[in-house]
Amino acid sequence: MPELPEVEVVRRGLERWTAGRTVDEVQVLHPRAVRRHLAGGADFAARLRGLRFGTAMRRGKYLWVPLDEVESSLLGHLGMSGQLLVQPQEAPDEKHLRIRIRFDDTLGTELRFVDQRTFGGLSLHENTPDGLPDVIAHIARDPLDPAFDDTAFHLALRMRRTTVKRALLDQSLISGVGNIYADEALWRSRLHYERPTAALTRPRTAELLGHVRDVMREALDQGGTSFDSLYVNVNGESGYFDRSLDAYGREDEPCRRCGTPMRRRPWMNRSSYFCPRCQRPPRIA
DNA sequence: ACCCCGACCTGCAGGC
DNA sequence: TGCCTGCAGGTCGGGG
Structure with a gap:
């Protein structure tokens, strides 16, 4: 899951x-x-x-x-x-x-x-x-861990020659984020998934981390995200955060901020969902 | 030392 | 009906 x-x-x-x-x-x-x-x-x-x-x-x-x-x-x-x-x-x-x-x-x-x-x-x-x-000693702390180091995370992003969604999915940089919550946090942050991490300012990193934490806490409050019976708690019950998703799985549906149809792009053998207006690609993509 | 891609599985939906 | 392709929320190893 x-x-x-x-x-x-x-x-x-x-x-x-x-x-x-x-x-x-x-x-x-x-x-x-x-x-x-x-x-x-x-x-x-x-x-x-x-x-x-x-x-x-x-x-x-x-x-x-x-x-x-x-x-x-x-x-x-x-x-x-x-x-x-x-x-x-x-x-x-x-x-x-x-x-x-x-x-x-x-x-x-x-x-x-x-x-x-x-x-x-x-x-x-x-x-x-x-x-x-x-x-699992190589797995980074997750953003809900009180000992997660926001400053070290920002500095690591600045050092990397990679893009922001790849970094969010890199469990040795920040753990717990997968394809759904990466897309959700990027949408909330108005960041395109191919934005280079080296150009992120400290306030942008702080905003992104804030959205990652918010979306995860909101999902947790609703028992998690389940599209089907594969994703269940120990008693076999599904969560219902899927109703609250703003980006993931919403291809062709209107962006909840600006109404522009959302897009899906094949990305690393999976998909990225984003709003083409709110989340502009970098010039060199 | 990075960074990226393919491999690892099963099952389902959709097109022909 | 059946076959084929593509897709699914992840991680790791090895090649470049």
């Missing part, structure tokens, strides 16, 4: 429904779902058994559950189509169920990783000294 708001919705669900529970049986039903666990599915299952879940954490689009009494965590990424669901044990298996985690209590629910396209997955990793799974 999912960008930061959708992943945060899932994190809150994990915190509520799985914190403090101890793993009993683990079933790995598709090897690709544990491909980041280099020792393989059997090792993944054997190591996880008997460990107790702590409080789920998130950085950008990555989620992890610290495991009690070992300096390691269960790391998850939803990829494009992953779901973490807390389901009654007796609920029928989903078509794309990849991993099942049962607990040793009597609550009657289990954790399921369901993923149509298998771009996501779960894995176990040692923590760095600051409690982060070691394999």
